Amino acid sequence: MPLVSTGELVGQARSAGRAVAAFNVISLEHAEAIAAGAEAAGAPAILQVSENAVRFHGGRLAPIAAAAAAVARASSAPLALHLDHVVSVELLHAAHPEGFSSVMFDASKLSYEENVAATADAVRWGHERGIWVEAELGKVGGKEGEAPLDAHAPGVRTDPVEAAAYVADTGVDALAVAVGSSHAMTERTAALDHELIGRLRDAVPVPLVLHGSSGVPDEEIRAAVTAGMVKINVGTALNTAFTGAVREVLTGQPALVDPRKYVGPGRDAMAETVARFLAVVHAD
Template identity: 35%
Template sequence: MSLVPMRELLADAVKRGYAVGYFEAWDLYSLEAVKEAAEETDSPVILGFGGVTMNQEWLGNGGLRALAAMGHVIAENAKVPASYLLNEVLEFDHIEQGLEAGFNAVMFDTSHMPVLENIAWTRKVVDAASRLGADVEGESDPLPDASGTMGGHAGNKLTDPEEAAKYVAETGVCALSIAVGNEHIKTEGESSTDFELLGRIRDAVPVPLVIHGGTGFPDGDVRRAIELGVAKFNVGSVMKRLYLESARDTMLSLPTKPNFQELVGSRKPGDFLEIAKNRVKNEVKRRLAVYSSTGKA
């Protein structure tokens, strides 16, 4: 199936009352986990990679193009509607590389910039993306960072509806990431959602809303968030945690003389990477059900 524009996936989600999951991959196994979960649940999905936590020199020296080529094949061959997102990159050059390499949606991490600079750079990204028929997600304010590893900030800064409306109007983004209590990389506990603020943002902003920090967003808040305009959830940290836990469990249970050829990269049942992939896939399937996207493809 050909890639679907992200704006079309989100518009359908708004129309039919569900949210699309973006599950951030880091290699082929994790990308396949997301694709297979979506296919097995008949869910629209957004596949892709994130740039903010990766080695920037590696990305610029061919790593980004390699990820793009690998993922484009997986995304285009998905049996469900799928978009392919390059999420939160730090360099405009990486945006250009990603667009040229086949991502059909991008997000440039400009939220730490002063307002006018953020708007100007985001507009530049929108112009570059539109020339290739790609979509752009934006962020008017930085999302609090629970881990301190993403260049964000601690604290509880929330999205201002008026500033968000101005940002969307002046940039032309097709989706807006918002801060309503959610936090990046929140691996302990759950965030507390400000639904009153979410409703005011929904009334002020004419594009679908996005929740980053989906790992710590309470399952019980998802339905109400969807009703108040959220059409996309970003999930990443929980996938890596489960992947590592699975790998650790496998290593701790190895026999005295393991079959290394089967254990590493064989794609057979004993491949520890395949075992980890399946654990991630099960969590993605669970979250797709929470987002009410199962059966919506």
């Protein structure tokens, strides 16, 4: 079916008191697995390509964007295309020509004042082109190239009063907040601050986004959705599933050289992971 916009999927989820899951795309197999998982779950999903993934592909956005979009259009599930954790203004400006309906502009490394100014500029640019813009406030640790960060350290969590001012001053369409999760977790042990999620929900008029959801247990995700989270980002869990399946095949068949024989099971493992997460976030 035709690509659906991220704003439409998030809006529908919010109206229904549910959430929509967004999954990171690194390779063609990731995109195929997300589509297959969404079809199996009978739920919509967002395919998101990060700036790190673009860097992995030699800094070229067009090939991976075209592949993800082609997979999405061939799927029977409602799927959207999102450009994630964009720091580079040049990459931000490449989003519209490549068919992305939304961008997460990440100015979280800047001071608060610089973050507001840069994000407001990104929002103005995006809205002129019909692009939905997400931003981040607070410190969600675990990003590539950053020192480890304790998700429970003082000053890390997003402050509701500051969040309200940030949304008003930037005009963002959604806000990623720090509430106890962390990027790149391979074990699902994160404990979220659900009381804070509720306060943030009441403080800002836009949907809340949970980054680092791979490390969050199912019951914590369900509680977070009930408290007000609307977009649930998942990345590492797919890579963990893929790598585990590939490792199992190659360990059992050390002479194997045909990548289809081990990449295929890896893709299937990712699709199963996608379907499981969608069952959690899309539940009534």
